[in-house]
Amino acid sequence: MSKQPRNLGTRRRWLAVAGAATAAVVGLTACGSDSGGGSDETISIVGFAVPEAANKAIAAEFNKTDEGKGVRFKTSYGASGDQSRAVEAGLKADYVHLSVATDVDRLVKAGLVDPSWNTGPNKGIVSTSIVVLGVRKGNPKNIKGWDDLIKPGVEVVTANPASSGAARWNALAAWGNITRNGGTEAQATDYLGKLFKNVVSLTNSGRDATTAFLGGTGDVLLAYENEAILAAQNGQGFDYVIPDTTMLIENAGAILKDSTPAAKSWLDFVLSPEGQKQFALKGFRPLNTAAPGTVDLASVGLKASDIKGAADPADPFPAVKHLLTLDTDFGGGDWGAVKDKLFGDGKDGKPVGIVTKAIADSGKASE
Amino acid sequence: MTTPVQEGRPVATRPALLNHNLTASSGIGLGISMLWFSLLVLIPLAAVIATAAAGGWDEFWRTITNEQTSSAIKLTLKAAALVTLVNIVIGTAIAWVLVRDKFWGKGLLELIIDIPFALPTIVAGLVLLSLYGVNSPLGIEVANTGDSVFLAFLFVTLPFIVRMVQPVLEELDEDVEEAAASLGASRVTIFRRIILPSLAPAIAAGAALSFARAVGEYGSLVLLSGNLPFKSEVASVRILSAIENDNRAGAASIATLLLVISLLVIIVLDVVQRRVARRG
Structure with a gap:
C-alpha cells in the first residue's frame, strides 16, 4: 500500500528540485550579462545595487574615449555586503563599487585590494x-x-x-x-x-x-x-x-590588485568630471574633495535643469x-x-x- | 557482532541481505546517487555544522540564547508548526475535493494550486504586501506583525500536502469504503479506519516538507513582516544579520539548530505516521 504513494511523492519532489535548479541557473545567467561590444579588454564590475544605472551611463561614455575604446564590461550588482563577500570568495572582479568602505576593507584583508586604495585625493570615494x-x-x-x-x-x-x-x-x-x-x-x-x-x-x-x-x-x-x-x-x-x-x-570604489590594465583608466574616468557628470544625472552628488557634499554643477558641465526628479528642480542638490x-x-x-x-x-x-x-x-x- | 539465534529462524537472513550483489547498472545508479547527494547535500550540510562548531560550544550557546535570536527562532518554529497543522487539515481537504468531487473550474484549480511553488518568493512577498499590507483591499492588515509570518508560510507551503495526498487518494479503492459502509461502518469510522491510515504516509511526508520549508523561508515574508525584533523577526533574518557582521559561526549556529529541529520534526512525523498507518 505505502509503496505506490512513496514513489509518486519522490517523483514530485524530484520535479520540484529540478524546477528550483533550473530557476537558479536562469537567475545566475541573468546576473552576469555582458554589456558593450568591441574586442579588447573586459572589465568586471562588481557593485552594490544603486549605482547600476550610473555605471552603465559612465561605461557608454568611457567607450567613447581613447583609453576606453573597445573595452567591454561584465557587471554584477547586489547588496553591498553580499557583493563584497562574493568577491572575497572568488567572484572575478576588476573594479568594485561598494556602499561602505568596510566592504572594501574586507577585500584588503583578503589580499585582493591594495592597502593604499584609499590614499588618493578622493580617499577611495567614487560617489556621494x-x-x-x-x-x-x-x-x-x-x-x-x-x-x-x-x-x-x-x-x-x-x-x-x-x-x-x-x-x-x-x-x-x-x-x-x-x-x-x-x-x-x-x-x-x-x-x-x-x-x-x-x-x-x-x-x-x-x-x-x-x-x-x-x-x-x-x-x-x-x-x-x-x-x-x-x-x-x-x-x-x-x-x-x-x-x-x-x-x-560616501561610496567606496577600488580596483583589484590583479585587475586588467584598463581598470585603472576606468577608475580615473569614473573620478573625472565626465564620470561624475553621469553620477549627477542619476541623482548622486558629484565628488567635491575640497568641500565634500557641496555641489557645483558647472564643474561637471551641468546646469540645474539637467537633473530630473529632484525635490527642488531649481536647486537639485541644496547645501546642507x-x-x-x-x-x-x-x-x-x-x-x-x-x-x-x-x-x-x-x-x-x-x-x-x-x-x-x-x-x-x-x-x-x-x- | 552476532545476532542470537531465534527459535526456528534461519540466522542467515540478514547477512544475505547485506551481501547481495549489485548488478552493474544498479551499482552505477547507486554510485551516481551517492555522489550527487554528497555534493549537493551532505558536504554542504557538514560544512554548515563545521562552521558552527568552529566558534566553540560557548559561542554556539551564546548565539542561540541571545534574547533577540531565540525570540526569532521561537516565532519561526511556532509559526511553522501552526502552519503545518493547518496544512494537514486544509491540504488534505483540498486534495479530497480535487479527487472526489466534480465541479466547474476544477481543472483550473488543479493548475493554480502549484503557483506558490513556481512563483519567485520575492514576487510572492510583493503580492502579499499589496493584498495584506497597509490599506489592504481585502480589509486584512497583517503587515509588520507576527501574523504576517504565519500568512507568508501558509502561502508558500500550501501545495506540499495537497500534492502528496492527491495521488494516493486517486489510487484508493472506493470499493473498500463501500464494503465497509455496507457492513454498517459510519462515515467517521470509514475515514478513521480505512482512509486515514492509507493517507498517513503521504500526509506525514507533506507535513515534513511544509515544516522544513517554512523554517527556512525568507523571501516571501521579508517585505510583509517588517522584521521587527521580538515581534515579526524570523530566524533567517537573524542569520542574515550575523553574516552582515562577518559572524559566520553565529549564522551557522542558528542554521544548525534549525536543521536539528527540522530533523527531529521529520522523525516524529514518521513515527506518528507509522502508528496511524498500523491502525488500518
Missing part, C-alpha cells in the same frame, strides 16, 4: 549622496527634521543597520544629529532608542525599505537623496525632506546646513571608531553596539 527623509505626498505629518521622527504616532521605515551595511548611514545621521548639535552620547543613545521604537518596518536592504514604503507602510522613509531622485526618474518618486543636519554618504562626514564626525573613513561601538553584534564577548541594542530594546519595550 546624503541621507534624506522620504515622506508621503504633501508631507501630511509635517516632517521637517530628525526631531519629528520620534513624535508619537510617526511611523518610520528604514533598512536594518544590523543586517544591511548600507543602512548604517541612516543610523549615523540620526546619531550625529544629536552629537553634532551639542548633545551628549547619552542623549544620542536615548534618541536612537526613541527612533527605533517608532520604526514599523526594518527591512534588509534600502531597496526593500523603499518597496515597503511605496507599498503604504509608514510615514517616513530613511532614504538616500540619489535613490529618491532615481526613483522619481523611474516614475516611482516620493517627496523628501533634507534635514538641517544630515550625513554625507550641518553636513556630517565620516572624517570630521566619526573618526575617519574606515569606520573604525564606530563599527563596534554602534553596530557591534556582541560576538567574541564584545559589548553589543549602541544601535544594535536600541533595535533590540525597541521590540522588547512594546511587548
Whole structure:
C-alpha cells in the first residue's frame, strides 16, 4: 500500500528540485550579462545595487574615449555586503563599487585590494549622496527634521543597520544629529532608542525599505537623496525632506590588485568630471574633495535643469546646513571608531553596539 | 557482532541481505546517487555544522540564547508548526475535493494550486504586501506583525500536502469504503479506519516538507513582516544579520539548530505516521 504513494511523492519532489535548479541557473545567467561590444579588454564590475544605472551611463561614455575604446564590461550588482563577500570568495572582479568602505576593507584583508586604495585625493570615494527623509505626498505629518521622527504616532521605515551595511548611514545621521548639535552620547543613545521604537518596518536592504514604503507602510522613509531622485526618474518618486543636519554618504570604489590594465583608466574616468557628470544625472552628488557634499554643477558641465526628479528642480542638490562626514564626525573613513561601538553584534564577548541594542530594546519595550 | 539465534529462524537472513550483489547498472545508479547527494547535500550540510562548531560550544550557546535570536527562532518554529497543522487539515481537504468531487473550474484549480511553488518568493512577498499590507483591499492588515509570518508560510507551503495526498487518494479503492459502509461502518469510522491510515504516509511526508520549508523561508515574508525584533523577526533574518557582521559561526549556529529541529520534526512525523498507518 505505502509503496505506490512513496514513489509518486519522490517523483514530485524530484520535479520540484529540478524546477528550483533550473530557476537558479536562469537567475545566475541573468546576473552576469555582458554589456558593450568591441574586442579588447573586459572589465568586471562588481557593485552594490544603486549605482547600476550610473555605471552603465559612465561605461557608454568611457567607450567613447581613447583609453576606453573597445573595452567591454561584465557587471554584477547586489547588496553591498553580499557583493563584497562574493568577491572575497572568488567572484572575478576588476573594479568594485561598494556602499561602505568596510566592504572594501574586507577585500584588503583578503589580499585582493591594495592597502593604499584609499590614499588618493578622493580617499577611495567614487560617489556621494546624503541621507534624506522620504515622506508621503504633501508631507501630511509635517516632517521637517530628525526631531519629528520620534513624535508619537510617526511611523518610520528604514533598512536594518544590523543586517544591511548600507543602512548604517541612516543610523549615523540620526546619531550625529544629536552629537553634532551639542548633545551628549547619552542623549544620542536615548534618541536612537526613541527612533527605533517608532520604526514599523526594518527591512534588509534600502531597496526593500523603499518597496515597503511605496507599498503604504509608514510615514517616513530613511532614504538616500540619489535613490529618491532615481526613483522619481523611474516614475516611482516620493517627496523628501533634507534635514538641517544630515550625513554625507560616501561610496567606496577600488580596483583589484590583479585587475586588467584598463581598470585603472576606468577608475580615473569614473573620478573625472565626465564620470561624475553621469553620477549627477542619476541623482548622486558629484565628488567635491575640497568641500565634500557641496555641489557645483558647472564643474561637471551641468546646469540645474539637467537633473530630473529632484525635490527642488531649481536647486537639485541644496547645501546642507550641518553636513556630517565620516572624517570630521566619526573618526575617519574606515569606520573604525564606530563599527563596534554602534553596530557591534556582541560576538567574541564584545559589548553589543549602541544601535544594535536600541533595535533590540525597541521590540522588547512594546511587548 | 552476532545476532542470537531465534527459535526456528534461519540466522542467515540478514547477512544475505547485506551481501547481495549489485548488478552493474544498479551499482552505477547507486554510485551516481551517492555522489550527487554528497555534493549537493551532505558536504554542504557538514560544512554548515563545521562552521558552527568552529566558534566553540560557548559561542554556539551564546548565539542561540541571545534574547533577540531565540525570540526569532521561537516565532519561526511556532509559526511553522501552526502552519503545518493547518496544512494537514486544509491540504488534505483540498486534495479530497480535487479527487472526489466534480465541479466547474476544477481543472483550473488543479493548475493554480502549484503557483506558490513556481512563483519567485520575492514576487510572492510583493503580492502579499499589496493584498495584506497597509490599506489592504481585502480589509486584512497583517503587515509588520507576527501574523504576517504565519500568512507568508501558509502561502508558500500550501501545495506540499495537497500534492502528496492527491495521488494516493486517486489510487484508493472506493470499493473498500463501500464494503465497509455496507457492513454498517459510519462515515467517521470509514475515514478513521480505512482512509486515514492509507493517507498517513503521504500526509506525514507533506507535513515534513511544509515544516522544513517554512523554517527556512525568507523571501516571501521579508517585505510583509517588517522584521521587527521580538515581534515579526524570523530566524533567517537573524542569520542574515550575523553574516552582515562577518559572524559566520553565529549564522551557522542558528542554521544548525534549525536543521536539528527540522530533523527531529521529520522523525516524529514518521513515527506518528507509522502508528496511524498500523491502525488500518
